[in-house]
Amino acid sequence: MKMLVRNTAAFSSYCNNIIRGMHCLQSSLVFFASSFHSQASIIRNTQTKTMRDPPKFSNVEDALNLFNSMLQMRPRPSIVRFTQVLTQLAKLEHYSAAIKLYTQMGPSGIVPDGYTLTVIMNCFGHLNQMGFSLSLLGKLYKCGFEPDITTFTTLIKGLLLENRAAEAAELFRKMMEEGCKPDEVTFGTLIKSCCMKGNNRAAIQLLRKMEEYGHCKPNVVVYNTIIDSLCKDTLVHDALNLFSEMISKDIAPDVITYTSLIHGVCTIGQWKEATRLLNEMVSKHIFPDVLTFSVLVDTLCKEGMVVEAESVVEIMIQRGIEPDMVTHSSLMDGYCLRGEMNKAEKVFDLMIRNGSNVGVYSYNILINGYCKLKRIEEANRVFQGMSDKGLVPNTITFNSLMDGFCKVGRIQDAQKLFNKMIACGQLPSSQTYAVVLDGLCKNKQLTTAIKLFREMESRKLNLDIVIYNILIEGLYLGGEIESARDLFYGLSAKGFQPDVQMYTVMMKGLCDGGLISEAEKILREMEDKDCPPDGCTYNTIIRGFLYNKETSKAVGLIQEMVNKEFSADAWTTELIVDLLSKDELDPALLPLIETK
């Protein structure tokens, strides 16, 4: 018992350290609030010079109105003005609207130039409609223009976005043939594409290529792209190395570099490092902006520190940085995670009252919040509210809601939603199938689950390892040990390599079925297959052995687990303490389960 108390004490001290670290991060934010007040005036100064610049608008309607009034003007404004409107629309990501206006230009007698065509190619690219984009290249030639490096880069980006790497390479070759040399942006585009595919190595290789190529040098954007990608893959250490590298090469980091790094260190819980980076950026007169602050708000919220997050929002307002939809959505999610749905709703109402964009994202957070609390009726109410607002629920909306219905055992309602989702034209993702399959398995509808699985197989859907994990767990749950084993052993023939989770599910199932030696065999197989067991695996198999009275084997594994610096979780510890109290276990075991 004493050990348990000590465990708890160690855990609590660990938590306190985290919270202290977070407070440290937050208090240095309070410090920023009082020390830097110059930024708002800087922003205002940069905005005054733009009299002849393209008119700015923040919504499609304004753009359409402006465009139409330009059509009425006599004489007509130059093509440059029209292109500027299209550019703005593209920047606001209203690609379809830009394309629509473009199609109105011809009939109105406005002749697009090479710039116009490039903007529209970019729009088609973002909409994954490269067919149209490439046909505009034909039109560009026909009109007597020459594609330049921007045109080529735009097209290459679009092709890569559609995973048409071979054609992108072909175009690159053609570009070189025509004497167009890739520049920083071209490299940046290629590097970004590598990062999006999760290939950081290739991205870094391209960075090195860029250095030896000599025509252009790596700049802050390419470094930012790779640093951010590394951070997202929690390779924060590598990211920080690249960061040092760019500084040693006199490439000045900017607010984006720091935001990525701060996000990276926050996701691995290094609050002190986050604080250090924040201090460092401010000392270089690089000030956190709305995205940086949103990262901090989100981090605090995910740690359950919503009150502190609220005060960060106060700080940003004081500094003249308006929290946006993302900031507020993070806050809402923070309240949801704590089950404080009233407060989440309050933020939501505030957003609506302030007239800020309340989007599908915000609704999804609220729906997910209610679903996780199994308050499915309220989730449904929010869901209904979406269509009243004219918002179209997306795949994530449906997945959350279906999962919610499954979790309260209303599998039929989940299936109805699945049909509705298809009817609404929303494509089910692999996660959608995972939700439904899991719901069926957990609700003891194994036959239907298997039917769905067969359907997925026959429809040649991309079955990922997660689906197999769910089904194997479901088969064990339904007592179909043989089928679970068959499925598992047949996986490699299907080209799947089991992951840690699947091995763990297998061991749990085998132990539950009393197949101890097979579970042990699979544990050893993990090492050979280069998929080493994690803490969860050890805890699972140790509990399995203990339940099966395989005490000596369990003890051996506890020793092995501790040697690998994993520790017993609460459940395993409880079981061990229970067995000790019944004198079914050697007390010599105790020091092993004590956390360091």
Place this chain on the structure above:
DNA sequence: CTAGGGTTAG
């Protein structure tokens, strides 16, 4: 006047 980098939900 055209192209590239950072934040939120399942």
